[in-house]
Amino acid sequence: MEEVCTPLKSDSRLKHRPLTPLRLLRGVICLVVFLSTAFICIVYLSPLAVVGLRLISIRYSRKAVSFFFGLWLSMWPFLFEKINRTKVVFSGDSIPMRERVLLIANHRTEVDWMYLWDLALRKGRLGCIKYILKSSLMKLPIFGWGFHLLEFIAVERKWEIDEQILQKNLSTFQDPKDPLWLSLFPEGTDYTEQKCKSSKKFAAEAGLPVLSNVLLPKTKGFHTCLETLRDSLDAVLSIAVGLEVHLSFHFCHKMTRRHHPLHVGC
Known part of the structure; x- marks a missing residue:
């Protein structure tokens, strides 16, 4: 339990x-x-x-x-x-130490990716955390150089381009012996009221669920991560970042490596 x-x-x-x-x-x-x-x-x-x-x-x-x-x-x-x-407050389900995980989180601010470091440190995975991020960040001085060295995956946010980029880069992380925390923000951008209105409008027109506290997620990248890494992952983690720098961690699904198919429902 x-x-x-x-x-x-x-x-x-x-x-x-x-x-x-x-x-x-x-x-x-x-x-x-x-x-x-x-x-x-x-x-x-x-x-x-x-x-x-x-x-x-x-x-x-x-x-x-x-x-x-x-x-x-x-x-x-x-x-x-x-x-x-x-003050950083953690709540939710208990997360085991030192596992290979795909981590998905909401994107309330521009610095949510930094908040994940507080959790990774406590779980012995700070050095192996990697992000899927927009390609423009790779051009930043100092940080951009570091992103390249750390093998972060840069995407253009155009699926016809990003599909091959993701598959090529993710294939290098399939060894279950290599520690990995792969972090993905399915919303694709940080949350603002204006973006929320546009997301709701698009969802209503497309017959999709209208969401209030998050933007409509982009599922293709998430699905590709699962399909490519499913045999080497221990778990998928869903993380909710609160507005007051309260981090709520929800352990979505635990799986035994290689023995069971991966099903995620959060």
Whole structure:
């Protein structure tokens, strides 16, 4: 039987706190430390892990990248939760440690992908978390270089182009011995009131369910991830990110690798 945590009870109203000089200073310090250390890792550590070891073994190269990436990325929860004093609350079903999972989440803000690091750290998977993201992010200075080195999957959000991109990249992650947390935001973009109105209009015209708190998800990419990785995944996780930086984790489906077909219903 899965251990179920106590449901999260919180005020649904979004709390706005004034931007004081101290809060601004803490935010600037966090940003400077994060960017400067990212640059150091990319310039000095990644050539050894990505270029040197990859000539010998792709697996060892990925292990080295995962180690350095996880070591550097562990600073974020510390800066985020301790220095910036942001309270992160987890609720929902218990999630086992160290599994290969496909992780799907809603997209309430532009930084939801960062919130997932807090969970990955606690589950021993911080270094192996990877994202499917829009290709324009690959052009960002420093971060874009890192996304390439970490083998994030960039998509154009045009299925006639993205189908081959996804299949080609996902096929390199099929080894069940390689640790993996593949993160996907099925909505395809962050939530806004205007996007919600457009999503509702499209859903109504197409005879699809009209959703209020999320945008109509794009299913083709999700389906491709499942079909390509189904024999190497341990589970599919559905995560709901709350507005008050409350993270609610719901364990959708547990499967035994290779023995049972994958069915997901959240």
